[in-house]
Amino acid sequence: MAEYSFEDTYTLPVKEPLAMQTKNVSVYYGKQETPSLHQVSMDFAENKITALIGPSGSGKSTYLRCLNRMNDELGRIDGEILYRGINLNSPQVNVYETRREIGMVFQHPNPFAKSIRENITFAPKLYGIKDQQKLDQMVEESLKSVALWDEVKDSLDRSALSLSGGQQQRLCIARSLAMDPKIILMDEPASALDPISTSKLEETMQTLKKDHTIIIVTHNMQQAARCSDYCAFFYLGHVLEFNSTKDIFSNPKIKATNDYVSGNFG
Numbered sequence: 001m002a003e004y005s006f007e008d009t010y011t012l013p014v015k016e017p018l019a020m021q022t023k024n025v026s027v028y029y030g031k032q033e034t035p036s037l038h039q040v041s042m043d044f045a046e047n048k049i050t051a052l053i054g055p056s057g058s059g060k061s062t063y064l065r066c067l068n069r070m071n072d073e074l075g076r077i078d079g080e081i082l083y084r085g086i087n088l089n090s091p092q093v094n095v096y097e098t099r100r101e102i103g104m105v106f107q108h109p110n111p112f113a114k115s116i117r118e119n120i121t122f123a124p125k126l127y128g129i130k131d132q133q134k135l136d137q138m139v140e141e142s143l144k145s146v147a148l149w150d151e152v153k154d155s156l157d158r159s160a161l162s163l164s165g166g167q168q169q170r171l172c173i174a175r176s177l178a179m180d181p182k183i184i185l186m187d188e189p190a191s192a193l194d195p196i197s198t199s200k201l202e203e204t205m206q207t208l209k210k211d212h213t214i215i216i217v218t219h220n221m222q223q224a225a226r227c228s229d230y231c232a233f234f235y236l237g238h239v240l241e242f243n244s245t246k247d248i249f250s251n252p253k254i255k256a257t258n259d260y261v262s263g264n265f266g
């Protein structure tokens with residue numbers, strides 16, 4: 001039984017260019033009759049960071065994974081996921097192309113058991129890029145974007161698994177950047193990192209947003225408040241409030257949001 005009404009919602013209209021938009025996205029896992037995610041509509045401003053917050057099991061990761069079709073095998077997804085005028089939630093859409101445009105960084109760093117250099121060049125080579133000079137340039141640019149270049153430029157052929165957890169996570173972001181995505185989805189990317197690595201990751205996000213749109217799931221309220229421009233509050237598979245981060249934390253419109261950001265439940 002929900003403690004808060006699903007009717008009591010607030011959605012801030014986004015008055016800037018959009019990178020992506022969803023309309024009434026619902027997710028039914030397996031043969032569920034009641035969806036785990038209910039009709040989520042949201043606008044993602046371009047070159048901004050949107051944080052998805054809410055208690056455990058509220059549907060944040062379920063929603064995030066829909067945005068680059070990572071839930072395809074798990075059930076039925078209704079609604080529209082609009083990117084550059086195309087509904088990505090349509091069988092005609094090539095999921096591999098979608099994931100080139102919309103990259104994903106996971107909770108635990110998952111570099112390949114290969115060298116630092118090969119982690120970056122793996123996907124570009126699969127897509128047919130053979131020019132060594134171009135590949136070297138991709139390695140340098142993507143590692144610079146995540147502020148890892150200075151730390152690893154003299155040991156690019158060393159195993160990625162020998163890096164620290166924080167370095168591995170930044171390498172994974174660099175790996176996703178090599179395919180030049182426009183949107184980067186991040187599912188609790190700092191949850192396995194120490195405070196210093198977390199702070200470097202947050203700095204990286206601020207650099208990346210000059211050229212990318214970022215959508216991040218986080219349990220860490222301070223992180224959402226520090227890093228994001230917009231915030232969506234999820235509760236039992238519904239989005240109850242979508243607002244500027246400033247207002248979510250200082251002037252929430254919905255009681256459930258206020259209770260959550262004040263630490264009254266979660």
Ligand SMILES: Nc1ncnc2c1ncn2[C@@H]1O[C@H](COP(=O)(O)OP(=O)(O)OP(=O)(O)O)[C@@H](O)[C@H]1O
Binds near residue numbers: 055056058061
């Ligand atoms: N693969 C799956 N199969 C069936 N149900 C699932 C699956 N993944 C998630 N769910 C269910 O969907 C609901 C939302 O889960 P989800 O992981 O999206 O929430 P969340 O807000 O990201 O939680 P957390 O913060 O704990 O990661 C939960 O009830 C969960 O049990």
